[in-house]
Amino acid sequence: MNVRTRALAFAGAAAVGLVATGAFAAPALAAGPTDLALTLSGTTLAATTSGKVATATVTNKGAETADEVVITFDLSGLDTSVVEVPLPDADACEQTGSKIACGVIPVKPGENLDLVFALVRKGDGTPGKLTATVSHGADDAVSTNDSATATVTVSESTGPDLTTVAPDVPLNEEGLTGTVAPGEETELFYYVINFGDEAVQGLKVKLNLPEHVTFVEKRKDCEYAADNRSAVCTFDVGLIPADEDTGEGAPYSAIQIDVHVLKVADDAPAPAVLDGGVVSAEGIKTVETPEVARLASAALPEGVKGVSAKDIDESDNTDEFSVHLAKAGGGGGGGELPVTGVQAGLIGGVGLVVVAGGGAMLLMSRRRRVVLAVPDDEKPTA
Numbered sequence: 305m306n307v308r309t310r311a312l313a314f315a316g317a318a319a320v321g322l323v324a325t326g327a328f329a330a331p332a333l334a335a336g337p338t339d340l341a342l343t344l345s346g347t348t349l350a351a352t353t354s355g356k357v358a359t360a361t362v363t364n365k366g367a368e369t370a371d372e373v374v375i376t377f378d379l380s381g382l383d384t385s386v387v388e389v390p391l392p393d394a395d396a397c398e399q400t401g402s403k404i405a406c407g408v409i410p411v412k413p414g415e416n417l418d419l420v421f422a423l424v425r426k427g428d429g430t431p432g433k434l435t436a437t438v439s440h441g442a443d444d445a446v447s448t449n450d451s452a453t454a455t456v457t458v459s460e461s462t463g464p465d466l467t468t469v470a471p472d473v474p475l476n477e478e479g480l481t482g483t484v485a486p487g488e489e490t491e492l493f494y495y496v497i498n499f500g501d502e503a504v505q506g507l508k509v510k511l512n513l514p515e516h517v518t519f520v521e522k523r524k525d526c527e528y529a530a531d532n533r534s535a536v537c538t539f540d541v542g543l544i545p546a547d548e549d550t551g552e553g554a555p556y557s558a559i560q561i562d563v564h565v566l567k568v569a570d571d572a573p574a575p576a577v578l579d580g581g582v583v584s585a586e587g588i589k590t591v592e593t594p595e596v597a598r599l600a601s602a603a604l605p606e607g608v609k610g611v612s613a614k615d616i617d618e619s620d621n622t623d624e625f626s627v628h629l630a631k632a633g634g635g636g637g638g639g640e641l642p643v644t645g646v647q648a649g650l651i652g653g654v655g656l657v658v659v660a661g662g663g664a665m666l667l668m669s670r671r672r673r674v675v676l677a678v679p680d681d682e683k684p685t686a
C-alpha cells in the first residue's frame with residue numbers, strides 16, 4: 305500500500321474526546337441555557353480527486369458549557385459505493401449501521417469546534433446526501449439548528465479546491481482554546497490546503513477581526529484598513545493537489561500563514577467571547593504542477609499563462625474564529641482541558657484521512673489538535 309504522509313502546520317479548533325464507556329447513548333436531559341448549532345461544509349469533490357476533508361462545525365451560542373457532546377453522522381442517504389465516510393477517529397467514534405457517533409470534548413460558550421471527516425472517492429455515480437446532528441447532556445435552547453444536511457457532490461469540473469482553517473484565539477500550550485485579557489497581545493494563525501485536482505499559484509487572503517481587536521504588527525505582503533481591523537494579503541505561493549504531495553519537500557499542498565499579532569483593546573468587555581473574526585482564501589491562478597514546483601520560491605515571471613483559479617467548492621474557503629477574553633486583571637492563557645476521562649494522546653495536529661495513490665494520507669500539525677481519549681475502563685492505573 306502506498307501511504308503518503310506529510311507533517312503540515314494545519315490549525316483550528318477541532319478536538320475529539322471521550323464521552324462515555326461503551327455505546328453512545330442519548331444524553332440525559334437537564335436544564336441549562338446551552339444552544340449548540342451545527343453546520344456542514346466542504347462536501348463537493350473535484351472531478352478526479354481521490355478524496356477530501358469536510359467539516360462539521362459546532363458553535364455554542366448559549367451561555368453555559370455543553371458537556372457530553374456527541375456528533376452523529378447519518379449515512380443512510382449516501383451511496384457509500386461512490387463516496388465513503390471512514391470513522392473520523394477509531395477511539396472516539398463508533399459506527400452502528402448507517403450511523404457514526406463521535407464523542408467530543410465540552411464546547412465552551414462562544415467556542416467554534418470543527419470535527420473534520422474524510423470523503424473518500426470509491427466509484428462513479430451520484431453520492432447523495434449526508435446528515436449530521438449534535439446533541440449534549442442538557443436541554444438545548446434551540447433545537448432547529450442541531451442538524452444539517454448537505455449534498456455530497458463529485459464535480460464535473462477540475463480545478464483547485466482550497467480549504468481554510470482558522471483557530472479560535474488564543475490557543476494555549478496544549479493547543480486548546482485559552483483566554484487573553486484586555487490590553488494584552490495574542491496571535492492568529494490560519495492554514496490553507498488544496499484538495500482539488502489542479503495546482504494553484506498565488507493566494508489572496510482576506511481577514512476581518514472582531515470588534516475591540518486590531519492588528520499590531522503589519523506584514524509587508526498585506527494591505528490594512530485605516531482602523532487596523534481588516535486586511536487583504538497576497539502570498540506568492542503555489543499549492544499542488546494533495547493527491548500529488550509526496551511529502552518530500554516543496555512544492556507543498558498546504559501552508560501555514562504564521563503569524564499575525566493582535567491587540568485586545570484596554571476597554572474591551574470581559575470576560576467575553578468576541579465573535580465576527582473571518583479568514584477567507586482564494587487562488588489567483590491555476591497552473592500546471594511542474595510550474596508550481598519551479599515557482600515555489602520565486603515570483604511569477606512574465607509570460608506564465610494562467611486562468612482564474614475558480615474553486616471547486618467555495619463552502620470551505622472561509623472559516624470564522626472568535627477571540628476569548630478573560631476579565632481584566634484575571635490573566636490570560638487559560639483553557640484547561642475540560643474533558644471527562646484521560647487524554648490517551650495529544651496529537652499536535654488534526655488527522656485528515658484521504659485516499660492517495662491507493663493508500664491513506666495522514667496530515668498532522670503542531671497547533672490544530674485532535675485529543676484522543678480512552679474509555680474509562682482503559683484508564684492507566686497509578
